[in-house]
Amino acid sequence: ETGVTQTPRHLVMGMTNKKSLKCEQHLGHNAMYWYKQSAKKPLELMFVYNFKEQTENNSVPSRFSPECPNSSHLFLHLHTLQPEDSALYLCASSLTGTSSYEQYFGPGTRLTVT
Amino acid sequence: SQQGEEDPQALSIQEGENATMNCSYKTSINNLQWYRQNSGRGLVHLILIRSNEREKHSGRLRVTLDTSKKSSSLLITASRAADTASYFCAINAGGTSYGKLTFGQGTILTVHP
Numbered sequence: 001e002t003g004v005t006q007t008p009r010h011l012v013m014g015m016t017n018k019k020s021l022k023c024e025q026h027l028g029h030n031a032m033y034w035y036k037q038s039a040k041k042p043l044e045l046m047f048v049y050n051f052k053e054q055t056e057n058n059s060v061p062s063r064f065s066p067e068c069p070n071s072s073h074l075f076l077h078l079h080t081l082q083p084e085d086s087a088l089y090l091c092a093s094s095l096t097g098t099s100s101y102e103q104y105f106g107p108g109t110r111l112t113v114t
Numbered sequence: 115s116q117q118g119e120e121d122p123q124a125l126s127i128q129e130g131e132n133a134t135m136n137c138s139y140k141t142s143i144n145n146l147q148w149y150r151q152n153s154g155r156g157l158v159h160l161i162l163i164r165s166n167e168r169e170k171h172s173g174r175l176r177v178t179l180d181t182s183k184k185s186s187s188l189l190i191t192a193s194r195a196a197d198t199a200s201y202f203c204a205i206n207a208g209g210t211s212y213g214k215l216t217f218g219q220g221t222i223l224t225v226h227p
Contacts (some may be wrong), residue, residue: 004156031212042117043157043202043217050212090156094213100145100164101206101213105156 003027006091006106013081014114021076021109023091031096032074033103034066037088049074050096081113118146118186118203118218126224133190135221137203138183144208146179147215148188151200160188160201193225 004025013019025032034046048056049068063085065077074091088110092103118137127133137146145164149157161172163179163186170177176189190197200222204215 006156040219042219045214045216048212048214055210055212056214088154092157096212098213100162101215102147102159102162103157103204103213103215104159105149107156108154110154 004091004093004104004106006089006109008109009107010110010112012112012114013078015081015083017081018077018079020078021089021091021111023074023076023106025072025074025091025093025104025106027093027095027104029093029095029104030071031094032068032071033092033094034074034076035090035092037090037108038086043090047076078111081111083113086111086113117216118205120201120203120218120221122221123219124222124224126226127193128226129193129195131193131225133193133197133223133225135188135201135203135223137186137188137218139186139203139205140184141205141207143181144206144213146177146186147204147206148175148177148186149202149204149217151202151220153199157202190223193223195225195227197223198225199223 031050036044047066067075088108090108091106094103121136147162148160200220202220
């Protein structure tokens with residue numbers, strides 16, 4: 001893999017459950033991202049953290065709550081989800097202050113909301 | 115929208131053939147990147163081309179960029195079954211401190227042995 005790990009890899013949860021997704025990067029990057037990938041849709045950027053500060057929230061419903069305790073760890077707390085939230089959730093990281101901003105992705109968490 | 119739009123949506127070829135995928139976009143860019151995604155997995159960065167570059171090579175990959183036409187193409191030469199994956203272009207249009215990328219819907223490439 002690419003130095004970005006995500007757990008769990010698969011998650012099935014009911015609409016009333018609370019769960020968290022975890023992402024960790026071992027690349028020394030300072031920016032971390034959450035993306036949602038649904039079938040037949042482009043990758044949707046959800047949240048961006050740069051040096052632990054949230055710099056972007058793309059109108060994501062409040063049932064998704066991100067947390068970034070440090071530059072290496074990123075969480076996505078989930079509660080009261082809807083079936084349409086079922087998707088592959090991808091975490092990525094990058095090194096800012098460069099001219100390229102290549103992003104390195106984790107393997108994703110396949111979320112199914114029942 | 116800054117979103118890149120890939121063409122074709124799906125491509126099926128035989129091993130050994132070349133595969134060409136195209137990406138069009140609507141805004142000015144800092145750079146354009148190509149990523150590969152194997153089924154149900156994370157994306158892997160393949161190659162980056164800056165706005166002042168016209169062509170780049172990396173192994174069997176060749177990327178071209180035409181900023182006047184706002185388009186890019188990814189050529190995979192001598193394809194292999196292992197190249198079967200989805201390929202995405204991503205636009206970095208600048209304007210953020212972290213290098214925001216906007217992805218297209220991707221091209222699904224199938225290489226038959």
